[in-house]
Amino acid sequence: MSVQSHATAFLSRLSACTMFFLTGLLISACGGGSDTQQSEIIAIIPHTASVSLGQTVQFRATGYMNNGQTQDLTSSVSWQSSNTGIATVSPSGLATSVTPGTINMTASWNGHSSTASLVVAKAALETLTITPPSASVVLGQAAQLTAIGTFSDKTTQDLTSVADWSSAQPAVATVNTAGLATSKAVGNTTVTASVGSITASNQLAVSPAALSAIVVGSAAAATPLGTKEQFTAQGVYTDGSKVDITNQVTWTSTPSGIVAIGTNGLAATHAVGNVTVTAVSAGVTGTGSFTVSPAALVSIAVQGTSATVPLGVNAQFTATGTYTDGSTSDITSTASWTGLPAGIVNVAPNGLAASKAAGTATITATASGISGSNKLTVTSATLVSIAVHSPSAALPLGTNGQLGATGTYTDGSTADLTSTATWTSSPAGIVAVSSAGAVSTKAVGNAAVTATSAGKSGSGKVAVSSAALVSIQVSSSRSSLPLGSTQQLNATGVYTDSSTQNLTGAVQWVSASPDVVGVSNAGLATAKAQGATNVLASSGAVTGATGLNVAAAELTSIGISPAAPTVPLGSNLQLSSLGSFTDGSSQDVTSQITWSVDRPDIAVITPGGMITGLQVGSAVVTASLNGVQASATITVQPLAIVGYFDATSGVDTTLRITNPAITGQDLCAMIYVFDNDQQLSECCGCLVSQNGLRTLSLNNNLLNNPLTGVQSKSGTVMVVSADYASNLSCNASAMTPTGAQIAWSTHLLKSSTGQTVSTEDTFSASPLNATLSSSLQAQCSFVQTLGSGQGICSCGTGD
Incomplete structure (x- = not known):
């Protein structure tokens, strides 16, 4: 029965019951209780369904009630599949496909049921996917794409x-x-795959062509050892293009040691053998085979013992072969020799060229197709020997003689070479020979004279007797001598050969006025009195003389006194100078001296030699007079200013220290307080600025913290001016004395009348030597180290 027929029957029965109710009949006669709502018909929607494998379908059950109403009974009915192997159904009416086929779905409730038909078809394609998701391919290559379908049953294909x-x-x-x-050009495209109405798209990127192969090549398959071979690398790309990548690849060769290949592909051969040359780039490798053969002859150097030979003289030629590996070899005996043009020389197989006629020939050596050559010039016959003709008797020194030279040639002829030969003599200094063969005597002795022409020489002897003295020359470096000085005279003898000789120690010396100038046997002249005279030197009958003048004595040296002057800062010191003269006398020349100081900031000096110390340090004082100088180092000592105190009265004393800014800088006032036993009681350093004033209380600042704990009643206060820039803490145990300060004390005393009297005492200054300076620093350091704070004075007020 169809759903519609069931509904029609239900409505007919409902109408009958309603009418029966109206007539007063019991509702029970209508098939149910009077108040109970019951389903007459169950309808399944959809009545017929079709799904693909893997899909689900929702069935719903609707109840048509006996009261004419409808009710959703989907969750109330009992669902049943006629074949769970094809599809299953849940209590809520959801049917799930299991395998293709046709089944019935039944819904039952309260004795009523209804059936629907379900057809499960094969799984349907739901989506399509292209892999790889995003493809990339280099130009010239292809990429395989895959289309994967996903079906309704979740399977893929x-x-x-x-x-x-x-x-x-x-x-x-x-x-x-x-x-x-398949790639066609660099760029991007969208690739689409379609199956029915289902499509999928992906991006495909085509990148520039990539290197796929390397072809290694060279001009020759083999080359001799020592030569170089250029290798090339041709890159073959995925798009079929070819590019020279010789300078872009990495070059290697195996086995090692045969060739060395550079980054540009140029291979230098090092050993004979076969080698594989490899080029690598971007992971792509290409190889080539190459052979290094033994070194080959590349040139021949021909050398002769002489480039020119006289007719009749032979010349030996050698042939040296140079090979591709830079090695050389003597190939004289294996080469083929020729001499052209013919008739000038004959060349033997051993390279010996025999001259036959005057002229120039080319000598050639040939081996392995390589030739080398050199020139050989054959000249006319040459000189063989020279005979020298010299005077038979000895020549006195200073006289001349004539020599002669006769040459004998290779052809047996002779010629007079006297005027064309080159003349020499030995030992040197005995004779001199002119270009024409004239000989001049120069010294006593025997000389060998030689005539040389065209590389040939001949010799003879010449004897020279002693030369005679002609004159004596007397000389002196000074014609005027200061009184008391000495002067060495020199006597030079001039001989017949124009030579000279020092005769100072051999002549007899005489002064024409011995009371003016005296002269010793050695020619030492002494100035004895002012005046003029002649001094004579004699040897035999030859005499020479010179005139001398004796002038007043001259200054020879000056001295400065004291020799190492020391002047306290701000004090004066008179320097003096004593001059020494050539006659042995001395004289005070202080007033004549020109004085100078190299450090005017340290000290200054007056024209009269009075020096004043301006600043602690050292300076060089120079005294000059008539070109004579002397110098001395002056030391400007620092000052220590000292004051004495007496604290027995009980009345305090005020100490004031000021910096008058003489040095233009801030200073430290290093204060040392000694008791009446001269033992250091307290020490400290206080800054006193330029033009500043430091005020201290004797009782409160200088006596209040004694090292021993016992306050001194009397003693000494010593103040040293020191550098502040190098000692910013004004540490009194490490001072550098400099500058000057002024200190004074103010005393308040009670007179016999009971009145208070004020007096002021200026501290006295005394030089501070190095020993005292070191002692003060050492004692203060001791106080600072062992006093545990005791023994350190304080600086009062001011700056």
């Missing part, structure tokens, strides 16, 4: 071969029916 493939930009890449994408 490769649909590459059944899909319809297309490319949005065919100029960039095309796709065939098998999903193979």
